[in-house]
Amino acid sequence: TGVFIGAADDPAYKLLIKNGPLPYHPAAVSGNLNAYLANRISQFYNITGPSIVYTTSCSSSMVALHAACNALRQKECDMALAGGVNVFITPWLDEPLGVESSDFRSKPFDESANGMGTGEGCIVLLLKTLDKAKLDKDPIYAVIRGEYVNHNGRTANITAPKYTGQANVIRQAWANAQVSPQDIQYIEMHGTGTKIGDAVEAMAVSQALCNQVCTQKIPVGSVKSNIGHLGSCAGLAGIVKCILQMQFKQLVPSIHFSNPNSTIDFKTAPFYVNTVTKSWPVNGASMICGVNSFGIGGTNAHAVIESYPSNLATQSLRKSNQFILSAQTMESL
Numbered sequence: 001t002g003v004f005i006g007a008a009d010d011p012a013y014k015l016l017i018k019n020g021p022l023p024y025h026p027a028a029v030s031g032n033l034n035a036y037l038a039n040r041i042s043q044f045y046n047i048t049g050p051s052i053v054y055t056t057s058c059s060s061s062m063v064a065l066h067a068a069c070n071a072l073r074q075k076e077c078d079m080a081l082a083g084g085v086n087v088f089i090t091p092w093l094d095e096p097l098g099v100e101s102s103d104f105r106s107k108p109f110d111e112s113a114n115g116m117g118t119g120e121g122c123i124v125l126l127l128k129t130l131d132k133a134k135l136d137k138d139p140i141y142a143v144i145r146g147e148y149v150n151h152n153g154r155t156a157n158i159t160a161p162k163y164t165g166q167a168n169v170i171r172q173a174w175a176n177a178q179v180s181p182q183d184i185q186y187i188e189m190h191g192t193g194t195k196i197g198d199a200v201e202a203m204a205v206s207q208a209l210c211n212q213v214c215t216q217k218i219p220v221g222s223v224k225s226n227i228g229h230l231g232s233c234a235g236l237a238g239i240v241k242c243i244l245q246m247q248f249k250q251l252v253p254s255i256h257f258s259n260p261n262s263t264i265d266f267k268t269a270p271f272y273v274n275t276v277t278k279s280w281p282v283n284g285a286s287m288i289c290g291v292n293s294f295g296i297g298g299t300n301a302h303a304v305i306e307s308y309p310s311n312l313a314t315q316s317l318r319k320s321n322q323f324i325l326s327a328q329t330m331e332s333l
Contacts, residue, residue, distance in 0.1 A: 001042075001045070001047040001048075001049045001077055001078065001079040001080065001081065002047075002049035002050040002051065002052075002068060002071050002072075002076060002077035002079070002080040002081070003038040003039075003041045003042050003047070003049070003050070003051045003052070003080075003081045003083075004038065004050070004052055004054065004064040004065070004067045004068040004071070004080060004081065004082050004083070005037045005038045005041075005052070005053045005054070005061075005064055005081075005082075005083045005084065005085065006053075006054050006055075006056070006059075006060030006061030006062070006063060006064035006065075006083070006084040006085075006232050006233065006235070006236070007034055007037050007053055007054075007055060007060060007084065007085050007086075007232050008055060008057065008060065008086065008231055008232040009034055009055050010034075010087070010089065012088075012089035012090045013031070013032050013089060014028075014032050015090075016089070016090075017032075034053045034055060035053055037053050037085065038051040038052055038053045039051050041081065049071070049076065049077035049078075049079075049080070050071055050076055050077060052064075052067065054067065055232070056295040056297065056299035056301075057231070057232065057295040057296045057297050057299070058190070058192075058229070058231055058232065058234050058235075058293065058294060058295045058296055059149075059234075059235055059293040059294055059295035059299050059300060059301045060084060060231075060232035060233075060235070060295070061082070061083065061084025061123065061232060061233050061234065061235040061236040061237075061293070062147070062149075062234075062235025062236065062239075062291070062293035062301035062302075062303060063149055063235075063293075063295075063299065063301050064082050064083065064084060065082040065125070065127075065144070065147065065235065065236065065239070065301075065303060066147045066148070066149050066301060066303070067082075068080035068081070068082035068127050069082075069127065069144055069147060072127060072128070072129055073129075078128070078132065079126065079127065079128050079132075080126075080127040080128075081124055081125070081126060081127075082124070082125045082127055082236070083122070083123060083124035083125070083236070084121075084122070084123055084230070084232055084233035084234075084235065084236045084237075085121070085122040085123075085232065085233055086119070086120055086121055086122075086230045086231040086232050086233040086234075087120050087122075088118065088120060099115045099116055099192075099194055100115050100116055100117075100118060101114050101115035101116055101117045101193060102114055102115070103117075104117045104118075104228075105117045105193075105225075105256055106191070106192065106193035106222070106224040106225050106228060106229055106256065107193045107225065107256035107257065108189065108191030108192065108193045108198055108221075108222040108224060108225050108254060108256070108257065108273070109189075109191065109198050109202070109222075109254075109257055109260065109261050109264060109273050110193075110256055110257045110258060110259055110260070110261060111259040111260060111261055111262055112256075112258075112259065113193045113194060113195050113198060113261060114193075115192075115193060115194055116192050116193055116194065116224070116228075116229040117193065117224070117228045117229060118228055118229050118231065119224075119227050119228025119229055119230045119231075120228075120230065121227070121230040121233045121237060122233060123233055123236040123237060123239075123240055125236065125239070125240075127144070130143060140308045141243050141246075141247065141308070142242070142243045142246055142305050142306065142307060142308055143305070143306045143307075143308050144303060144304070144305060144306075145176075145177035145178070145179060145288070145304040145305065145306045146173055146174070146175075146176030146177025146178070146179075146303070146304050147173050147176065147177075147301065147302060147303035147304065148169050148172040148173035148176055148301070148302055149169065149299065149300065149301045150165060150168060150169045150172070150299075150300050151165065151298050151299050151300065152164075152165035152166075152298035152300065153165060153298070155298065158297055158298065159296050159297070161196070161197055161200040161201070161294065161298075162200070162298070163200045163201070163203040163204040163207065164204075164207075165204075165298070165300055166200065166201060166204035166205075166292070166294060166300050167203075167204040167205075167207040167208045169300040169301065169302045170204065170205065170208040170290060170292070170302045171208050172302075173290070173302040173303060173304055174208070174290070174304060176304075177304035177306075179288060179304055181208065181209045181210060182283075183284060183288050184209070184218060184288060184289065184290050184304075185218060185280065185281050185282065185283055185284075185287060185288055185289060186218060186219050186220070186221075186242070186245070186251060186274075186280070186281070186287075186289040186290075187205060187218065187219075187220045187271065187289060187290045187291075187292065188220070188221060188222070188223065188238040188239075188241060188242050188289060188290070188291040188292065189201060189205070189220050189221065189222045189292050190222070190234075190238075190292040190293060190294045191220075191221070191222025191224055191225070191254070191292075192222075192224060192229055193222075193224060193225070193229075193256075195261060195263060196263075197294075198261055198264065199261060199263040199264050201292065201294070202261075202264045202269060202271075205220070205270075205271060205292075206268075206269050206270055206271070209270040209271070210270050216270070217269070217270055217271055217272050218270065218271050218272075218281070219251055219271065219272060219273075219274035219278075219281065220254075220271045220272070220273055220274065221251070221252070221253070221254030221273065221274045222238075222254050223237050223238050223241040224237075225254045225255045225256050225257070226252075226254075226255060234293060235291065235293030235301060235303075238291045238292070238293065239291055239303065239305065242289050242291055242305050243305065245280060245289075246280065246287045246289075246305070246307040249279060249280045249282075249287070250277060250278065250279060250280060251274050251277070251278050251279075251280055251281075252274075252277055253274060253275050253276055253277060254273055254274055254275060255275070257273045257275055260273075285309075286306050286307045286308075286309065287306065287307035288304065288305070288306045288307075289304070289305050290302060290303070290304055290305075291303045291304075291305060
């Protein structure tokens, strides 16, 4: 089993220890190096496959997912844990970026968008090849059809997005998944809620879907509007949202969207921001969607997710279980 974790390089604990009143302790190293995020899982469960942490800022967890899928394809492991984590230890970690929302809300694609509303979270997915999952009779929630990772190359500055790089990563992921733009029924956007970032992503998605005016518009959304920007865990948050939507065959609203961003031409764009709960727009035998995850340093990732024609996942959620709870006192129980 391999362990592939996306995480930010968080200096908070190191600085708290360095500036704190306690003397130095060797555990300060093993407790704070990023590599240990994956290594401790491998060590605890005594699993011996690849054990790697990926740090590409906001796309970290999607890059980890891509690496996990490739390891399975190359038979480097039989199972893979693909995860991401984002935790704020101190209130000043994001201040140097200057892209945080003053009202703590992400408002993707809205005219009032004023930056990211940050959030915390941790997600881990267990991945297997489809053949092995079927053989093991596992509950299969969805299938990763294909994914891809690239970089924007040279831009005005290291944090500036580039629509051609983003469009290319989407197109290549679709090619790897062997799907066409017409097969895509929904796109989970990166959608940070920054005016420039949203406008660039809109251009990229429009270019990937079609290079001309399209008559058919597909719904898009961003989970960041609902739970905030989970940073190095953001990509997997989008993946989980899509899997849940497929399970219930519904699209959930992308909130904080009322006045469209004036720098995006929604009239000619091949997509619209979904703001209501509605049935999944199936136009084929299965549900298929794309998920964007773009890093502020220019590392882009995209994955194609497809529903699996089985009720195993639903059965496992609804299965009735009994748990015995015991404690020494009623208060602790």
